[in-house]
Amino acid sequence: MNFKAEVLEKKIINKPKYPRKSEAIYNTEAGRIQKRIILDKAAKILFLLSTLFALLVLAILIFRIGHQSVGWLSLKFLKGNLSIFPEKAGIYGVIIGSIRLMAVVAPVTIILGVATAIYLEEYASKGKLQAFINTNISNLAGVPSVIFGLLGLTVFGRLLNLGSSILAGGLTMSLLVLPIVVVASQEAIRAVPGFLRDASYAMGASKWATIRTVVLPVALPGILTGSILALSRAIGETAPLVVLGIPTLILKIPTSIMDDFTALPIQIYYWTLDTVLTAEYANLAAATIIVLLVMLFLMNSTAIFIRNKFQKRY
Template sequence: MKYVNIEQVQKKMNTRLLKNNLLKSLFFAATLFGLVVLAILIIRVLLQGASWINMDFLTGKLSTSPDRAGIMGAILGTFWLMVVVIPVTLFLGVGTAIYLELYASKGRFQSFIQTNIANLAGVPSIVYGILGMTLFVRALDFGNIVLAGGLTMSLLVLPIIIVAAQESIRAVPQHLSEASYGMGATKWQTVKNIILPAALPGILTGSILSLSRAIGETAPLVVIGIPALLIPFPGGIMDKFTVLPMQIYYWTLDSSLVEEYANLAAATIIVLLVLLFLLNAAAIFIRNKFQKRY
């Protein structure tokens, strides 16, 4: 019969508790540090740019004079960019996810596609800018118009939407589709009426968050040569354009020469943050609404 040494057991328990408290404090400090840095950045941006936001700023054109500069052209450019990105990414992304999860034969080819899609989701955004410049701007001779920028940004977020849609489809309980087949439904009827509605909250949440990334990206648009000059307001996908992140980028560069441009950049950052906040809030609302329904 073995005797338990109570002192050794107590010593091990104390050591484990000490490690647990130490790691908990470390993780809390890391979280607190990130929140403090984020709060400092937001407070600085608000103090620097809030006073510059007014109707003239929101509805005005770009100008060489900081006092008369506006961002309506960048807002419209962002809108038209999303007009291209949203249908392309949703149809291709969700369609690809449905095919890979429900129709493609399991094997090396399917595994090869899955691995490459996962790898593409982690490729730096500037690489997609180079691809867009080579394919859309030069090969197809689109130039730096909304269509070229939208297709380039679609390539950027497409792998993310595919992965998010696949995970949502996998999360649908298997017994739902089996019950549908047992009732005599075809595979497409099961996909359309059972699997997609059940997976819709996750698909929409992942898609909206991916589109938020597309709105905030700058590097691919810099590579394909999107201007920030005094261009007319874009009225369609074949017009030249600029977007909010590009305008922030160029005004930040100009702030080294004229200090007021830093205030304009901060004001534009506030507008972009509000837009991203609204998109994320919409993602949460849509997810909760469809989760209650299905």
Template sequence: MHIEINQSQIKSRVIKNKLIKILFMAATSVALIFLALLLYRVLSQGLGYLSMDFLTSFPAPYIDKAGIYAGLMGSLFMMAITAPVSIILGVSTALYLEEYAKQNKFTRFIQVNVQNLAGVPSIVFGLLGLTFFVYLFQFGYTLIAGALTMSLLVLPVIVVASQEAIRSVPQELREASVGMGATKWQTIWRIVLPASVPGILTGSILALSRAIGETAPLIIVGAAAAIYTIPDSLLSKYTVMPIQIYSWTARPQAEWQFVAAAGIIVLLVILLLMNAIAVWIRNKFQNRY
């Protein structure tokens, strides 16, 4: 009798596992189907408008003259500021919390708030950037204000990802380094950081990918919908690709939707390149450690 009960329980668990597997496969299939439809729509509409002139032309009131050059360069300049600022601050914060800070109520309070900030809507960071960088520090509606606002947006994500990567480094590596006579900072610089680079880089790229596609915070801190120059200083006016794409989709003529689709293709290509570089660097470090 006892054996029969166990066999029935095993059969019940097998059936449940199969049902859950089917459910997960169905959910994944639905997501992939909608993703494929979205990509097909974007590619079918945008490829015909994608050309070298489109990449090297400024916005224009005519469809055949419109280009994304200002938004493309603005996004690249913004990432050139946002990436080092957010990564340096994020990794430094993670190192302090994991390697130096004592585990007490205050430290746990900081960690909980950092994790909560990672889920705050982006519009809140836009208001924060407007208050501090535009008004308080008097940067105005300029490139540096937008870049620092985006740094605030991605900073909590980078901190959390860096903490997890640093925490995953075995304690035995630290102890062996100290046992060989290395100082705490030498251990962090030569052992902990190189071993945690893959995780830190993955989190940072995902965070920056979110930043390059954000629109709402930049609207608040003054990104222009149409601009006919590229930034030549930190205090220059600017626009970015999401803002430019948004302005095209808001126009009534149907042809502008195709121009917006071409802009989306450019944005997707940049995101894929960012992720490809991250995968290459991560694999390189994983081979070493």
């Protein structure tokens, strides 16, 4: 046996029984990666099942409502007036009241909300006062809607003597959804890149000109998204209007913002309660829910179309 063979034999005999440190680290990292892959697959399956469950519940509800509204949702129902007799009842006045209510809520909420966001993000000094205001606005977004109903009843209904008019209801609902618009508008304005502002200032533009021609157009998609969510919540809220004392049987069609009115969610709520006495009211409530869902779909589709148009432009 030559010298090289002896050296090779000694290396084989004296080979360590345990893997080297680098191999141990590699095996540990491989195990962690495998665990992460398994966890990722489990989370994906869990989220998929949650989504499918939510869609299943939604499909069951829509099917149930659609089935109950068959034979009741008709042109006569849409153009008729409210009645104590289910077979004669219609919701034309209710639809007009809801549209006029949103005609008050939309401009008040969007104008005040966007203006507040512009002031807090562009003009207000960064400090404790701004942080205090932002914290309170965020907290207002989580306040129960009944509290806003009590506030509207006290301030608009009694103090300003607006009663249960469209203006009182619109201002009350505006207070309810205003924090949502403010927070969403702040986030949209905050997301505008700083170099766009710097470029505008470098061209000699004033602060307001920069906000009006640069910041707002870029932030508009985010602002519209928050407005969509806010108005969708406003048109479907019931508790503030109940507290405000909105009546449920209005035979007169509202023609101005000072007239009494009733809205779609109010009518759905009371017709659902009346099913204990008359079973046909459940069919009226289901037909009214379909109308409310169509109105929500049209509102959201229009706003999403406008948002996507500005996203492509800017």
